[in-house]
Amino acid sequence: MPIALSRAAAVITAVEFDDSGEELARHELGAVGLPAWVRERELLRRQRWVWNDTVRWYPALLEAGVRVERCVDLRLCHRILRRAASTAGSELATAPRGRWDASAPAAAAASDIPIAALFDLDPPLADDDPVAEWRRQRAAVDGSAAPGRLALLLAGESVGALVAVEMRFAGLPWSPERHDELLTELLGPRPVAGRPVKMEAVLARVRAELDEPGLNPDSPVELVKGLQRAGLRVTSTRSWELKQIEHPAIPPLLEYKKLSRLYSANGWHWLDEWVTDGRFRPSYVPGGVVTGRWASDGGGALQLPKQVRAAVIPDPGWTFVVADASQLEPRVLAAISGDAAMARAGQAQDMYQGMVDSGAVETRPQAKYGMLGAIYGGTTGESGRMRPRIARAFPKAMEYVESAARAGERGEVVSTWLGRSSPPGRGDAHDETASDAQLRQLRSDARGWGRFTRNFVVQGTAAEWALCWMGSLRRRLWELGGGDAAADPLTARPHLVFFLHDELIVHTPVGVAEAVAEALRESAAEAGRLLFGAAPVEFAITVATVDSYDQAK
C-alpha cells in the first residue's frame, strides 16, 4: 500500500492511499518520530513510500536504522514521464513547467552536512501534494502505449534511488594505508612541497632530451611549443598523438603524464578529501546521465582508476563479491532488435568469442571493435572496416541502430526498451534558408546527433537492465541477511557498496559469499526476464570473490 510523505514547516504528513489514489488515512508526525513510525509500518507490511526525493528522506531514515523495501521517487519518475514519447499526450506531460520539474536537491548539500542533520537544516518542503502527483503519474503510465514497461522503468529508477543512498550510507571500504603505499611506490613519498620525487625524476629526463631546462609540462600550450622547438611535429599533447612519435623524450613524457594524473586526481589530496573512517562515500546520482545511466558527485566515483583499486579492501572477516555483466551492450542490442543470430552468439559466456565461432568475424578484437563501432557509430579504423561484416552477420541489429541514427538525424526522438526518451533533437539539415556553411554545420550536427540517438537506445536500455539487476539483487541480499528490520539494517549483512554501469560490488561476511555470488547470477537472469520476457538472450556475468577490488578481472 502506498504511503505518501510530505512536509510543511515542522509537520510531516503521511497519507495512506490505495492503488486508485483514494486517501484512506492521514497522520501528522514530527521529524523525530518519523523513523520509528516508518519502521513500524514497514514491519507490518512492505509499504511503498511515496516521496518527492529519496535523497531528501532516506538518509535520515537509514541513519536511524530504518531500511525500506520500496519507494516511488516522484521527481525522478516525473522527469522520465515528462519527456517520454509514450506519455506525450498526458496531463503530466502537457502541463506548464512546475515544481516537479525543478532539479532535485543538490547532492553536494547532502554531502556537506551530516546525514543526521538533514531534517534539521532543510528548509520546509513547499512541494505540491505528493498524492496528486502520484495520481498524475499513474494516469500518464496507464494511458501510455506500453504501461507495463514504463511501470517497470519507474520501479527500477526508484529502487536505484534507494540503492544510491544506501551505498553512500555504507561507503566503499577503503584502506588509506594501502592507498598511501601504492602512491609511495609509484610516486615516491608524499611531498611537503613541489612534485613527488619520481615525477620530478622523469620530468628531468624529458627536459634533458628536449634540451628545455625550464619546460613546464603541465601547460599544454608550453609543452606543444617545447616539443616543436625540439623538432617534433605535434599539434597537441594528447597521449595517443605522442605515442605515434619516435623520440627519446616521449617515453618519459608519457610516464610523467601518467604519474601526474594519478597524483592530481587520486593522490594524497584525494585521499584526505574523500576517505574518512576507512570509507569512500561519494554521492551517486541516479538518472544523472541523459541515457539513464547514473552520474556521481564528488571524488570521481565512477572513474576510479585501476591503479588505486588495490586500496579497496574489505573489513576483517568480510570479503567482496564483484560481478560485471559481460558484453552488456551487445547483448542488449541483440535483445531489443530481436536479432536471432546475434542472440545465438550471445549464448556463449564470451559473446565476442561467440561471434568468432559463428563465423561472423575472424578474431575477437574484430568482433569487439565491430560491435562497438555499430553501437557508437564508428566509421574509422577497425570498427569501420568491420561494419559491412557485422551488417551481413547481424542484419536486424544493424538495422535497429541505423534506424535510431536516422531518426536522430531527422531531429526525432528515440526511446529505450522501457520507454525513456531522448531529448528533443536540434537543427534541421533540410532548412532551405540556411547558407552553405550553415548547412554543412547543420548536417555535421545532424550526424553527431544521429550518433547520439544510435547510442542512446543501447546505452539507455543497458542502464535499465542494470537497474533491474541491482533492484533484484538488493531484495535477495536483504533476504540473505535474514530480512529482519530490527537488526542493523545494512552494514551487518551483505550489502552493495559500488555500482559502475554494468558492475556491482557486494561487501559481505565471508561465510555468505557463495550465496551472494549465486544471488548475483539469479538477479542477472531475473533482470533479463523482466525486460525481455522469454527472448532467447542470455545475460552472462562474471563473478569473483576477492580480497581487494584490483583482483577482480
Add this chain to the structure above:
DNA sequence: ACCGTCGGCGCC
C-alpha cells in the same frame, strides 16, 4: 580572489 572554458584523461 573568483569564475567559466578548455585540454586532457580516467571510467563504462
Add this chain to the structure above:
DNA sequence: AAAGGGCGCCGACGGT
C-alpha cells in the same frame, strides 16, 4: 575534411 556514445575532475588559462 573528418569522420565513436556517455560522464566527472584536474590544472592551466584568460577574463573580470
